[in-house]
Amino acid sequence: MTEAERRRVVLLGATGSIGRQACDVISRYPGRFQLVGAVARSDAAGLDAVVRRFGVERCALVAPARGAELPDGCAAGLDAACEIAAMDSDVVCVAITGAAALRPTLAALDAGRRVATATKEVLVMAGELVRARAEAAGSRITPIDSEHSALWQCLRGEDTASVLRLVLTASGGPFRTRPLDTFSSITPEEALNHPTWRMGRKVTMDSATMMNKGLEVIEAHFLFDVAYSQIEVAIHPTSTVHSYVEFCDGAIVAQLGVPDMRVPIALALADGERLPGVGPPLELRGTAPLEFHEVDPQRFPAVGLARRAGETGGVAPCVLNAANEIAVETFLAGGCRYDEIVPLLADAVAAAPAVQAPSLDDVLAADTWARAFATARFTGSAVS
Numbered sequence: 001m002t003e004a005e006r007r008r009v010v011l012l013g014a015t016g017s018i019g020r021q022a023c024d025v026i027s028r029y030p031g032r033f034q035l036v037g038a039v040a041r042s043d044a045a046g047l048d049a050v051v052r053r054f055g056v057e058r059c060a061l062v063a064p065a066r067g068a069e070l071p072d073g074c075a076a077g078l079d080a081a082c083e084i085a086a087m088d089s090d091v092v093c094v095a096i097t098g099a100a101a102l103r104p105t106l107a108a109l110d111a112g113r114r115v116a117t118a119t120k121e122v123l124v125m126a127g128e129l130v131r132a133r134a135e136a137a138g139s140r141i142t143p144i145d146s147e148h149s150a151l152w153q154c155l156r157g158e159d160t161a162s163v164l165r166l167v168l169t170a171s172g173g174p175f176r177t178r179p180l181d182t183f184s185s186i187t188p189e190e191a192l193n194h195p196t197w198r199m200g201r202k203v204t205m206d207s208a209t210m211m212n213k214g215l216e217v218i219e220a221h222f223l224f225d226v227a228y229s230q231i232e233v234a235i236h237p238t239s240t241v242h243s244y245v246e247f248c249d250g251a252i253v254a255q256l257g258v259p260d261m262r263v264p265i266a267l268a269l270a271d272g273e274r275l276p277g278v279g280p281p282l283e284l285r286g287t288a289p290l291e292f293h294e295v296d297p298q299r300f301p302a303v304g305l306a307r308r309a310g311e312t313g314g315v316a317p318c319v320l321n322a323a324n325e326i327a328v329e330t331f332l333a334g335g336c337r338y339d340e341i342v343p344l345l346a347d348a349v350a351a352a353p354a355v356q357a358p359s360l361d362d363v364l365a366a367d368t369w370a371r372a373f374a375t376a377r378f379t380g381s382a383v384s
C-alpha cells in the first residue's frame, strides 16, 4: 500500500476502552492507517500520550479540567471536537461514550465522512435524523459494536429482502442465573463483573441489566433498515457467536470468534477489508457445544422496554437512553438500587411528551427532559 492509500483516521474518544484498542489496531498496521485527529473528553494526559505516539495533525479535549495542562496545539470544547470530526479523513471512529457523541457524529456525516461507530447511543437517540443526514451528505455508517459487525459480515452480498430475522446474541451478563429475589441487593461491583467481555463501565453496566441488548435492537433497526418484528435476541453465554442471520430459504449465517473488540474495530476502520492476524484464532474443535436460550422478560425487562420504545419511535428511544445514562450513573454512585433502574426508565418513557419525526432540537430537548426526570426521581425532588 502506498502512502496515498493509507487511511486517514480521526478518533473521537481516544482515551477510553474502544479508543485505546483502536490506537492498538492503528499502531499495529502503520502501512494501512494513519491517525490524523484525536479527541478525548477530559483526559489531558491520555490524549497527550496519543498525540506523542502518533503525531496527529489536530487534537481537542471536549471538557478539560480547570487548570489542566493541554497537549501542544490542543483545542478545547465541543465545537472544536466537531471541527476535528469534519476534518479531511477517510474514516471517523466514534468511541465517545453516550449521548455526547451525537453532535460530533453529525458533524462528520454532514462533511461526507464515513463514520465507524462504537457508540450505539447516537443511533438510539436520533436514528431517523442521523440516517437522513447521512443520506443527504452521501456518507455511511459502519458498525464497530461486535453484534452489529457480525450482522454486517453475515449480510455482506445478501439482499435484505431475503432476511427472515436478525438475531443478536447476548452473554446474559453476570446475573443470568442469579436468584431473582436477590436482585435488590446487587452492588455496583457485582454489576461491573462481566463474564466474557472487558469493556467500559457504562456498557458493562448496561450488559448487566441487558439494556445494552435493548439499545442494540434499536441500533440494528437503524443500521440495517430491518423491522423491529424481525430483530430478536438470544442468550448465548460464551459470546462465541457474535450474532446471526436467518434467511428465508432456511439458511442461517453466523459470525464466530474469540471476544476481542480489535477485530470489529479493524474491520470497520478498513471498511470491510480483512487484515491478517488482528485477533487470536478460535478453535471450535473440542470446545463446549454452543448454547442458546430465550431471554426471560422477568429477569431482563429492559430488552422488551427498549423494543417498545423503538416501535413507538419519535423521541421515545432518546428518552430511554438519557434516563438510562442517569440511572446507571446514579446506581454506580450508590444512589439507587439495581432493581429501581428499569422501572424508572419505563416511567420516563411513559411520561415523555410524544414527538414524531424529531429535529435535532427536539432530540436534545427530549434528552434534557429525560435527564431531569430521572435526576428528580432519584433525588426525590419535584418533577417539572
Ligand code: MG
Pocket: 145, 146, 147, 148, 216
Ligand atoms: Mg455489543
